[in-house]
Amino acid sequence: xxxxxxxxxxxxxxxxxxLTENEIEKYTxxxxxIIAFANTIKNVNTENINESIIANETYxxxxxxxxxxxxxxxxxxxxxxxxxxxMFHIPKVI
Numbered sequence: 001x002x003x004x005x006x007x008x009x010x011x012x013x014x015x016x017x018x019l020t021e022n023e024i025e026k027y028t029x030x031x032x033x034i035i036a037f038a039n040t041i042k043n044v045n046t047e048n049i050n051e052s053i054i055a056n057e058t059y060x061x062x063x064x065x066x067x068x069x070x071x072x073x074x075x076x077x078x079x080x081x082x083x084x085x086x087m088f089h090i091p092k093v094i
Contacts, residue, residue, distance in 0.1 A: 001039070003031040 008028050012019045019027065070076055073086060082089040 001032065001035045003028050003035065007031075 005024055005028055008024050008031065009019070077083045077086070080088045
């Protein structure tokens with residue numbers, strides 16, 4: 001399908017875009033490629049394909065929440081801008 005420069009300019013105006021002549025030409029070509037791809041997808045035969053809601057059967061991939069002691073607390077506290085009593089000190093947020 002051919003996309004005219006006027007259509008690209010109209011869409012650019014709707015999106016409040018100021019396009020140069022080179023950008024108009026580039027976007028005209030890009031829009032034609034996008035429409036051609038969409039037509040390719042539209043014409044794929046999906047007659048014998050089962051519907052699927054998810055790509056795989058993986059559920060709850062989160063790890064179990066466990067308390068772990070950190071070996072080198074001093075190295076960890078070096079990352080804090082301020083620490084107090086061996087803990088990160090952060091400003092109060094209300």
